[in-house]
Amino acid sequence: MHDRDELISELGEIFRENGFAGTSLSEITARTGLGKGSLYHFFPNGKSEMAEAVLHNIDAWFQENVFIPLRESDDALDGIDDMFAAVNAYFDSGNRICLVGAFALDNTRDQFLQEVSTYFSDWISALANALKRSGFAAAVAKSMAEEIVLGIQGALVLARSQEDPKIFTRTLKRLQQRIAATDHA
Amino acid sequence: MHDRDELISELGEIFRENGFAGTSLSEITARTGLGKGSLYHFFPNGKSEMAEAVLHNIDAWFQENVFIPLRESDDALDGIDDMFAAVNAYFDSGNRICLVGAFALDNTRDQFLQEVSTYFSDWISALANALKRSGFAAAVAKSMAEEIVLGIQGALVLARSQEDPKIFTRTLKRLQQRIAATDHA
């Protein structure tokens, strides 16, 4: 581990693979090469604080690479295209799950309720904003945004269940095409 | 606990709330009222065998209430309507998650790969079969079935993240309406 950002990034991968409850300090020491002393030096509150840091990093990444472009791109449709490209890269073409979605499903959610909740609500509202700017009525935009974000989450679940990441990539394509195919009146 | 079926049902709820790794024997004894001796009498292989039993029960329920009706209903569209009603009831109008989907996301999947994989592939193929019988071309039916199953999973994730089960119910409605709105040519 060279710096804190790289450490947090690796912590994210460990949580993705094992879940929050399924991740042990001993696995973290093995994967990061850092002893418990070092880990508690960086994160005095232990595993919870590590997960908080990971969630914060995820939020920062999506703010920078997805939410702000969606809200501020000159051409709203370009911003949406960029979102699909960024999401495809982030989830490694269907080979990487969404940690926030995984946390949402069991009682891990309650420990990180704020982060879990705003991750998705920020995403949906930024996407709805772009859809609205591209010509959709507000209600239609909101509904489409919800459908797209939820479709991405479902595709990640299904892709992993079938060990077939292509389910994810073709879902992204379908969602993207539906925007183009829907009447912009 | 009165009988084995009721016990397995309660085990399912415990796994839903805590995840597989997050569920401890002591929580199970507390919730079921059964001591460890009794639990190991019913499930000599411990927690893994309990989860196997839960997954088997889930599969049996879906076979009986969803997959077989989809394949064998006289009117294919009636079978699909019944699926949406059964799914809405099963997931308690968005208040209950899909345990199989949750298992799929982390490495719990690898321990129950067969059950996780066939649950979704059976569902999609049964639904695609019904859609085909209702007049859709085979490729369209397969794509729609995948979209619907994945939409259900995504809606459960999003509903829990927002503590808003209505996200699930309105997603079901949207998916159901899209079938009716799509050309049955």
Add this chain to the structure above:
DNA sequence: GTCTATAAAGCGATAGAC
């Protein structure tokens, strides 16, 4: 900042009485 050693608690699992 990183390590080793260790504490205290909880874990899954087993044994054996009843």
Add this chain to the structure above:
DNA sequence: GTCTATCGCTTTATAGAC
């Protein structure tokens, strides 16, 4: 079939040397 007691191990977390 259910219980209590217990084993051996792993867990999170802390203390303290370097």
